[in-house]
Every structure is written in C-alpha cells, then in structure tokens.
Amino acid sequence: TPAPAATAEVTSGQPVATSALAQQLADSTPGQQQQIVLHHIQTTAAQILGHASIDAVPATQPFQDLGFDSLTAVELRNQLASSTGLDLTPALIFDHPTPKELADFLREQLADEDVASEGRLLTELDRWDAASESADVDEAARRRITGRLQLLLAKWSDTGRETDRSAAHSDLEAASAEDIFDLISDEFGKS
Numbered sequence: 557t558p559a560p561a562a563t564a565e566v567t568s569g570q571p572v573a574t575s576a577l578a579q580q581l582a583d584s585t586p587g588q589q590q591q592i593v594l595h596h597i598q599t600t601a602a603q604i605l606g607h608a609s610i611d612a613v614p615a616t617q618p619f620q621d622l623g624f625d626s627l628t629a630v631e632l633r634n635q636l637a638s639s640t641g642l643d644l645t646p647a648l649i650f651d652h653p654t655p656k657e658l659a660d661f662l663r664e665q666l667a668d669e670d671v672a673s674e675g676r677l678l679t680e681l682d683r684w685d686a687a688s689e690s691a692d693v694d695e696a697a698r699r700r701i702t703g704r705l706q707l708l709l710a711k712w713s714d715t716g717r718e719t720d721r722s723a724a725h726s727d728l729e730a731a732s733a734e735d736i737f738d739l740i741s742d743e744f745g746k747s
Contacts (some may be wrong), residue, residue: 577639581666583679593666594659600635601655604628615656619649640666696742699735 577596581589598610605623607613613622624632633648642665645651652658693701731739 578641578666581663586663589663589666590659593663594655596639597636597655597659597662600639601632604631604635613655615659616654618653619655619658620653624649636662642666696738700739700742 577592580592584592594615595610598613598615601613601619601622601624602608602610605612605628619629619632629649630646633644633646636642636648637644640662642662649658652661
C-alpha cells in the first residue's frame with residue numbers, strides 16, 4: 557500500500573475508523589505503516605487548524621510552531637484517540653512535539669510487528685486457498701502437496717521441531733509400497 561501523496565487534500569470531519577486504520581497497518585510494511593500513521597496525523601492536524609492541505613503540517617515542525625495551543629492539542633488528542641482506539645494522554649503533543657515523533661509513537665502502539673506479520677501471512681493463506689480451489693492436480697501431486705502442507709503445519713506448531721521429523725517418519729511408515737513407488741516415479745520421472 558503506497559503512502560499517500562504529500563499534497564493530499566484534507567478530508568473533513570470523519571476520523572478514520574479504528575478497524576480501517578488497523579487493517580491498513582496490518583497489510584503494510586513497517587515503512588509504509590510509518591507513512592500511513594504520519595499522513596493520518598498530518599491530515600487530522602491540518603483539519604483542526606483549518607488548513608486545506610497537509611503541506612501546512614510539515615513532519616518535523618513542532619506542533620506549537622504550527623499554531624497548536626492547549627485547546628487544539630486536546631482536540632488533536634481526542635480525534636487521534638477516536639481514530640486509533642488508543643488511550644492517549646492530554647499532554648500527547650508535548651511528549652511527542654512533532655508529527656514525525658508522534659507518528660513514531662503511535663505506530664509502535666498500533667502496529668505490533670506480530671499483528672502486521674499475521675495480516676500478511678493470512679493474506680497469503682487466503683491467496684493459496686483461492687488458487688487451490690481451482691487447481692486440477694492428479695492424485696500423486698495431491699499427495700505430495702498434502703505432505704508438504706503437513707510438514708509446514710508441523711513446523712509452524714509449537715511442537716513443530718520434533719513433530720516435523722515424526723510426521724514425516726509416520727507418513728513414511730504408513731505408506732504402502734505402491735505409494736513409495738509412485739512417489740519415486742513422480743519425483744524421478746520413471747515408471
């Protein structure tokens with residue numbers, strides 16, 4: 557998901573829904589997450605200050621130099637708390653005095669690396685699921701793919717280290733002579 561353009565127009569009124577912002581972050585790389593959060597802060601700040609563009613809210617300029625006072629600081633905190641779902645302190649912009657510093661802080665709070673990784677992994681699993689539904693493979697290929705999936709699942713599980721070997725060993729022990737000959741034939745191209 558590319559970062560929004562720096563000259564994006566400020567949208568009025570409606571904060572980004574928590575789930576939408578969280579979903580954007582989950583589907584993004586850490587660098588993209590940083591840009592998404594920074595853009596969200598700049599958009600919200602520009603709206604509060606009455607600017608038509610986020611260009612009026614440079615990432616490294618202190619909020620106080622941008623015109624924020626205690627009242628607008630609380631308004632920014634309230635809108636960010638609403639759009640992120642985080643419990644933010646009234647001194648938020650004094651603890652994190654520039655949009656970039658605030659983005660760094662909020663990104664850490666919002667985009668736990670495990671959650672982001674989970675989103676990417678689940679997206680990949682969904683793609684595989686969709687592709688496998690229409691896959692027309694023969695029985696030998698289906699067995700090979702199933703074996704590979706079982707090994708991946710064993711590797712993924714908490715007890716995966718020991719289960720990898722035992723699953724593969726169990727599969728080999730349970731295989732008939734015909735299954736083994738089919739596997740060898742498929743792997744080495746001999747009948």
